[in-house]
Amino acid sequence: MKVLVTVKRVVDYNVSVRVLADNSGVDLNNVKMSVNPFDEIAIEEAVRLKEAGKVEEVVVVSVGTSACQEQIRTALALGADRGILVETDEENMQPLGIAKALKAVVDKEQPQLIITGKQAIDGDNSQTGQMLAALTGYPQATFASEVELGDDSATVTREIDGGLETITVKLPAVVTTDLRLNEPRYASLPNIMKAKKKPVDVYTPEDLGVDVAPRVKTLKVTPPAERKAGIIVETVEELFDKLKNEAKVI
Amino acid sequence: MTILVIADHDNNSIGQPTLVTIAAAQAIGGDIEILVAGEGCSAAGESAAKIGGISKVLVADNAAYGHQLAENIAELIVEIGKNYTHIMSPTTSEGKNFLPRAAALLDVAQISDISGVVSEDTFERPIYAGNAIATVQSTDSIKVISVRGTAFDAVSAEGGSATIEALDIVKDAGISSWVKADIVKLDRPELTAASVIISGGRGMQNGENFKILESVADKLGAAIGASRAAVDAGFVPNDMQVGQTGKIVAPDLYIAVGISGAIQHLAGMKDSKVIVAINKDEDAPIFQVADYGLVADLFTAVPELDALLG
Numbered sequence: 001m002k003v004l005v006t007v008k009r010v011v012d013y014n015v016s017v018r019v020l021a022d023n024s025g026v027d028l029n030n031v032k033m034s035v036n037p038f039d040e041i042a043i044e045e046a047v048r049l050k051e052a053g054k055v056e057e058v059v060v061v062s063v064g065t066s067a068c069q070e071q072i073r074t075a076l077a078l079g080a081d082r083g084i085l086v087e088t089d090e091e092n093m094q095p096l097g098i099a100k101a102l103k104a105v106v107d108k109e110q111p112q113l114i115i116t117g118k119q120a121i122d123g124d125n126s127q128t129g130q131m132l133a134a135l136t137g138y139p140q141a142t143f144a145s146e147v148e149l150g151d152d153s154a155t156v157t158r159e160i161d162g163g164l165e166t167i168t169v170k171l172p173a174v175v176t177t178d179l180r181l182n183e184p185r186y187a188s189l190p191n192i193m194k195a196k197k198k199p200v201d202v203y204t205p206e207d208l209g210v211d212v213a214p215r216v217k218t219l220k221v222t223p224p225a226e227r228k229a230g231i232i233v234e235t236v237e238e239l240f241d242k243l244k245n246e247a248k249v250i
Numbered sequence: 251m252t253i254l255v256i257a258d259h260d261n262n263s264i265g266q267p268t269l270v271t272i273a274a275a276q277a278i279g280g281d282i283e284i285l286v287a288g289e290g291c292s293a294a295g296e297s298a299a300k301i302g303g304i305s306k307v308l309v310a311d312n313a314a315y316g317h318q319l320a321e322n323i324a325e326l327i328v329e330i331g332k333n334y335t336h337i338m339s340p341t342t343s344e345g346k347n348f349l350p351r352a353a354a355l356l357d358v359a360q361i362s363d364i365s366g367v368v369s370e371d372t373f374e375r376p377i378y379a380g381n382a383i384a385t386v387q388s389t390d391s392i393k394v395i396s397v398r399g400t401a402f403d404a405v406s407a408e409g410g411s412a413t414i415e416a417l418d419i420v421k422d423a424g425i426s427s428w429v430k431a432d433i434v435k436l437d438r439p440e441l442t443a444a445s446v447i448i449s450g451g452r453g454m455q456n457g458e459n460f461k462i463l464e465s466v467a468d469k470l471g472a473a474i475g476a477s478r479a480a481v482d483a484g485f486v487p488n489d490m491q492v493g494q495t496g497k498i499v500a501p502d503l504y505i506a507v508g509i510s511g512a513i514q515h516l517a518g519m520k521d522s523k524v525i526v527a528i529n530k531d532e533d534a535p536i537f538q539v540a541d542y543g544l545v546a547d548l549f550t551a552v553p554e555l556d557a558l559l560g
Contacts, residue, residue: 016513017378026382038495095350096359121514123377124494125362126346130320131354139321139426142347145488155429159488160343161497162440163433167319169426179481179495180488215359217387219372224383227520230541232532236554239526239544247524247541249446249503250470250559 001149002057003046004111005080006102006129008036009064009071010122023220035071038117040078041177044184045147046115047079054149057081059109063101063212064093069200076195077187083200084109088212095123097205097212099131104208106136111172113154118143118176129176139169143178251280251370254331256323256339256349259286259294264301266443267340269404271397272301275338276405277367281305284412285330287323289316295414302409310417317428318344324351325421331356334392335370341396341498349396358390363498365401379494379517399442400500400521434489436473441492444473446503449492449519450485451477453508453529453548457485462552463507469559475499475519477509493518508548511536528552 011017012034017026035043049055060075061084062068072083086101106114114136119126133140141147141156145164148155150171158165159178169175187195205212233239243250253275258265268284275282282303286295287310295309308330314322323344331337331352339345341363353360365383366374372387373395441447448463448470460474467474475492476485492499494517504522509515511527511534519525520539527540530547537543544551 011378013514017381019382026378094359096354096357099354119495121379121494124379125350125360127350127353127360127362130347130350131360133320134324134351134354139423140347140351141426142320143343158343160431161442161489163431163487163489165317165431166429167317167426168429173425178488179478179491215388215390216361217389219385219387221377221382221384224376224380224520227525227539227541230525230537230539230543232537232543232545236544236546236551236558239542240555240558242542243503243524243526247503249524 001055001113002059002109002111003049003055004106004109004114005042005046005058005060005075006116007039007043007060007062007071007075008120009033009062009068010036010120013037013121019221019223023222025221035074036117036120038119038177040184041181042115042117043075043078043080044182045177048182049149050079059084059111061102061105063098064088065091072200073195074187076198077192078185082198085200085202086208087202087204090212090214092214092218093212094214094216095125095127095131096215098128099135100210101205101208101212102132103135104210113149113171114174116174116176118178129174133174138172138174140174141167141169142176144175145178145180147175147181251335252333253278253280253282253336253338254334255282255284256327256345257284257286257294257298258340258342258344259288259291261288261291262293263297264294264407266404267342267399269301269407270399270402271338271340272405273402274364274367274397276303277402278336278370280335283308285310287315287326289313299412299414300408300410302406304410304412307412307414308417309414310419312420314420314422318348319426319428320348320351321423321426322421323348324355325423326419327352328355329419329421331392336393336395338395338397341398345396349394353394356392356394358392358394359388360394360396361386361388362396363398364395365398379514380520381513398498400498438467439471439473441473441475441497441499445501446470446472447475447499447501448472448505448507449475449477449509450480450507451509452479452483454480454485460486465556466552466559469556477515479512506536507552509536510534511539
């Protein structure tokens with residue numbers, strides 16, 4: 001069985017982003033970029049399936065500028081076998097366009113399972129996996145906290161409001177990862193060296209015959225409203241008094 | 251303009267997130283219709299018809315929609331959706347699941363988790379965990395939009411008398427099936443509906459210690475939440491998580507106990523009206539957003555607060 005894993009290059013989760021003064025976006029200059037954390041969980045899940053002997057090959061794919069090669073190499077160092085980059089000049093790739101590019105890759109590669117992160121921590125859209133499932137006609141198991149892979153179906157536990165839900169999806173299927181699915185490993189130095197020799201194919205959207213043009217225009221990006229500074233209280237009694245008599249919330 | 255709002259419901263009643271979504275739809279303007287899809291959901295359909303300002307309620311009552319399987323619900327939305335200028339749903343786990351699927355089938359973009367309406371095609375939404383607000387304009391003929399549950403004041407659930415129309419469209423893709431649900435029954439309010447929330451973080455040290463929050467929560471009628479760090483550490487289940495990757499909340503009072511205040515947690519609660527932080531580390535970033543900060547050991551401060559609440 002072949003598994004396709006998607007990775008997105010995003011601002012590292014430890015970076016505190018700043019809005020540009022001209023309100024055109026956030027400052028990405030000299031900012032550390034990483035694999036989207038939910039995609040790391042996706043890579044880990046695929047690699048574990050391979051280690052368990054249920055999967056023969058893990059292919060990692062990214063859609064974006066040539067800089068995404070870096071995140072593909074990270075995935076290869078974590079255990080993916082080969083990479084695919086759908087290279088665009090467009091910095092502002094949007095979920096529908098990404099899903100169309102991924103659909104073309106799925107057509108070429110014919111994986112039985114596709115694992116994506118449930119959302120990317122830059123746009124916070126939570127759309128790409130669901131859209132890819134729609135375009136391929138495959139079922140979707142979103143926000144997965146447990147995946148049990150069978151021969152022609154997968155049973156997936158999903159994180160939903162108020163608890164958990166278990167569904168069964170026929171393969172091929174799209175799974176999107178939630179936080180508790182697994183704890184991703186770190187890449188070892190020998191594996192980082194080995195990853196440099198693994199093959200990465202590069203296509204353009206034109207090669208794949210897909211239209212990835214953005215459908216949503218960003219008019220401006222502004223900082224959120226600041227909260228006004230609060231006060232430090234000295235005792236629990238003072239806190240209780242403030243909440244009761246000043247804020248009147250208890 | 252006619253807007254279709256897809257209801258989040260439990261077959262009997264319409265949830266608060268849907269009332270918030272309708273408020274956002276009213277801010278856009280035009281006729282508003284509600285789709286109630288489920289199995290045995292006629293009571294929910296009747297309750298939707300009572301919401302003020304709704305012109306029509308469409309009820310799709312069929313086993314295929316019983317567990318809100320995305321494959322089936324999305325096909326249903328696509329079948330009827332072409333008649334609308336806007337298709338909207340709350341940003342609940344159901345909406346997040348089926349709405350992007352429907353958007354892609356309609357070949358339109360989705361605008362996720364809006365926090366403001368600028369005009370019929372322009373919306374505000376938080377990005378980067380709420381560290382920036384993007385104003386975005388859709389160029390698609392149908393605008394597919396999910397609405398943040400804390401961003402608009404919910405409309406009244408009463409006062410309307412919309413017509414109810416039964417839909418006999420059955421879409422069963424037959425590629426997914428529901429096995430079971432494991433829903434935690436709480437005596438306390440839901441996180442996203444609570445007016446008071448008390449949350450614990452890594453400072454709680456273990457899951458057992460969350461018990462000390464319970465007595466305070468009971469006295470305040472509060473829901474109990476947690477930071478991602480507490481979920482990651484295995485103290486509590488993920489459905490208690492408040493933050494960028496968990497629930498987005500905006501109660502009247504939010505009490506953060508032993509929570510340092512990572513960006514991703516703040517993203518989920520900084521729109522709360524009053525924020526209280528109790529943490530023994532005076533440099534914890536949570537104090538920068540707190541209205542009232544108390545630098546203290548939570549294991550003495552929380553029981554003291556509990557005693558004062560009587």
